[in-house]
Amino acid sequence: MTxxxxxxxxxxxxxxxPAPAVPVQVPRTHHRFTAAEYNRLGEVGIIxxxxxxxxxxxxxxxxxxxxxxxAAHVRExxxxxxxxxxxxxxxxxxxxxxxxxxxxxxPDLMLLRARTDRYKAAxxxxxxxxxxxxxxxxxxxxxxxxxxxxxAQAGVAEVWIVNLDADQVEIYTQPQGTAYTDTRVARxxxxxxxxALPAVTLPVTDILL
Amino acid sequence: MTIVAEPTPAxxxxxxxPTSAVPVQVLLTHHRFTVAEYQRLGEVGIIxxxxxxxxxxxxxxxxxxxxxxHAAHVAWLTTLIARKxxxxxxxxxxxxxxxxxxxxxxPDLMLLREHADRYKSALPTxxxxxxxxxxxxxxxxxxxxxxxxxxARAGVTEVWIVNLDADQVEIYTQPQEAAYTTTRVARxxxxxxxxALPAVTLPVTDILL
Numbered sequence: 001m002t003x004x005x006x007x008x009x010x011x012x013x014x015x016x017x018p019a020p021a022v023p024v025q026v027p028r029t030h031h032r033f034t035a036a037e038y039n040r041l042g043e044v045g046i047i048x049x050x051x052x053x054x055x056x057x058x059x060x061x062x063x064x065x066x067x068x069x070x071a072a073h074v075r076e077x078x079x080x081x082x083x084x085x086x087x088x089x090x091x092x093x094x095x096x097x098x099x100x101x102x103x104x105x106x107p108d109l110m111l112l113r114a115r116t117d118r119y120k121a122a123x124x125x126x127x128x129x130x131x132x133x134x135x136x137x138x139x140x141x142x143x144x145x146x147x148x149x150x151x152a153q154a155g156v157a158e159v160w161i162v163n164l165d166a167d168q169v170e171i172y173t174q175p176q177g178t179a180y181t182d183t184r185v186a187r188x189x190x191x192x193x194x195x196a197l198p199a200v201t202l203p204v205t206d207i208l209l
Numbered sequence: 210m211t212i213v214a215e216p217t218p219a220x221x222x223x224x225x226x227p228t229s230a231v232p233v234q235v236l237l238t239h240h241r242f243t244v245a246e247y248q249r250l251g252e253v254g255i256i257x258x259x260x261x262x263x264x265x266x267x268x269x270x271x272x273x274x275x276x277x278x279h280a281a282h283v284a285w286l287t288t289l290i291a292r293k294x295x296x297x298x299x300x301x302x303x304x305x306x307x308x309x310x311x312x313x314x315x316p317d318l319m320l321l322r323e324h325a326d327r328y329k330s331a332l333p334t335x336x337x338x339x340x341x342x343x344x345x346x347x348x349x350x351x352x353x354x355x356x357x358x359x360x361a362r363a364g365v366t367e368v369w370i371v372n373l374d375a376d377q378v379e380i381y382t383q384p385q386e387a388a389y390t391t392t393r394v395a396r397x398x399x400x401x402x403x404x405a406l407p408a409v410t411l412p413v414t415d416i417l418l
Contacts, residue, residue: 028351030239031262031269037255044253046246053240060240142237 032058035104054096055104056146063106064138073135073162074108076209081111081131084200088114089130097132098123099154105147109133111196126154130196133160140165149178158195162207169204241267244313263305264313265355272315273347282344282371283317285418290320290340293409297323298339306341307332308363314356318342320405335363339405342369349374358387367404371416378413 033041038055041047052063066074074093081091090112096104104123111131112124119128132151136143143161151159152175159180161170168187172180173195186192188208191201242250247264250256261272275283283302291300299321305313313332320340321333328337341360345352352370360368361384368389370379377396381389382404395401397417400410 028270028273028355031256031260031271033255040253040255041250044249044255046242046249046253046255047240051240062238062240146237 030059032102033060034058034101035098038104052106054106055102056150058102067137069164070108070135070137073164073207073209077109077133077135077162077207080202080206081109084194084197084202085111086197089196090114090119092119092124096123097129098125099150099156103150103154105150107132107147108135111194113196126151126156129156129158131158131160131194132156133162135162135164137164148172148180152176152180153178160192164208167208169207239268241311242269243267243310244307247313261315263315264311265359267311276346278373279317279344279346282373282416282418286318286342286344286371286416289411289415290318290342290403293403293406293411294320295406298405299324299327301328301333305332306338307334308359312359312363314359316341316356317344320403322405335360335365338365338367340367340369340403341365342371344371344373346373357381357389361385361389362387369401373417376417378416 033055035055038060041060042049047053047060052065054061054063078091078093085091092107092110092112094106094108095110096106097110098104109132110124110129112119112128113130115124115128134143134147140161140163148159148161152172155175157173157175159172161172163170168185169192171184171186171192172182173184174180174182184192186204188205190204192204192207193201242264244264247269250269251258256262256269261274263270263272287300287302294300301319301321303315303317304319305315306319307313318341319333319338321328321337322339324333324337343352343356349370349372357368357370361381364384366382366384368381370381372379377394378401380393380395380401381391382393383389383391393401395413397414399413401413401416402410
């Protein structure tokens with residue numbers, strides 16, 4: 001990611017003052033942390049448990065505050081998944097997922113496969129994720145352009161973006177490289193299915209509320 | 210600072226694909242650290258001493274490698290200033306300077322006023338700085354637009370930017386808010402003086418090499 005410096009109060013012009021109409025590109029990069037370093041920040045209390053952060057490409061990003069609409073959808077989906085899960089599967093809400101050395105996002109919701117340690121020994125990884133859901137309102141661009149390629153690259157098998165503004169559920173499957181090769185857009189009146197729970201059919205209206 | 214997401218391989222387009230010729234503006238903020246947290250990172254070893262980082266507005270930025278020309282200028286200026294400074298003054302090279310709660314830059318060179326414990330118990334702050342020098346090659350934009358404003362706001366009384374590309378020394382004094390109200394550009398053939406060392410006159414050519 002490139003940092004663009006907002007031309008803060010410009011310094012007193014020198015010689016030929018650079019008069020940029022566009023923000024000046026500053027070649028500075030944010031310090032990148034490994035997942036291990038990032039987790040250490042939590043352990044030693046530099047980043048508290050109440051702070052909503054994610055590690056994306058080694059950069060620690062603050063997540064937006066959760067709006068009531070976003071919260072309502074996550075709550076409803078959690079309940080839906082809990083009602084329909086197969087015994088052993090775990091529902092994970094706004095908890096970290098470890099994807100390689102430089103990524104530890106915190107998806108809104110995950111349906112995880114059964115694991116004997118019940119995830120006590122280590123964070124879930126892409127292979128554990130049966131379904132990952134992001135509820136997107138203000139975060140839509142971020143979810144579609146940053147997180148989706150990241151999930152694809154890591155091999156997360158199925159991602160849903162609950163797109164509140166467009167009032168639709170986007171279903172991404174068949175990850176290949178940094179993209180999902182199979183995309184389906186489901187609207188009100190239609191139903192959706194979870195790859196890992198083929199017996200379950202959910203009305204889109206139950207998801208969009 | 211605003212993050213502009215490079216539109217990484219566009220995800221499989223959905224419904225109306227965002228046909229953006231321009232990078233998508235994503236509203237992401239990097240996690241901000243306080244100076245205390247930042248210093249803790251060093252103490253617990255998450256950021257090593259060999260990491261060249263700065264804390265700017267709470268964000269941890271990597272400083273980039275030191276080029277040959279940059280290194281030569283810093284080394285020579287260090288020698289020059291050490292030679293001309295008064296006995297009690299301290300020359301600090303590529304070491305941190307603490308400016309308030311969210312800034313801890315690492316200027317190329319500082320001439321510091323006398324300090325009882327020689328700065329063993331605390332980092333120097335703005336009022337300790339008699340002269341601050343940044344040698345700018347690739348970092349010019351950053352030095353002129355970001356750091357200069359930071360130094361002015363903190364009240365650093367005199368800043369030099371040794372502008373290698375323009376082959377000139379820029380002297381900034383009289384900080385007021387986020388800018389220096391007095392600017393002088395000195396070129397080869399001219400001489401410069403350090404406010405805190407009025408008896409010393411340095412030929413610009415000795416600085417630019």
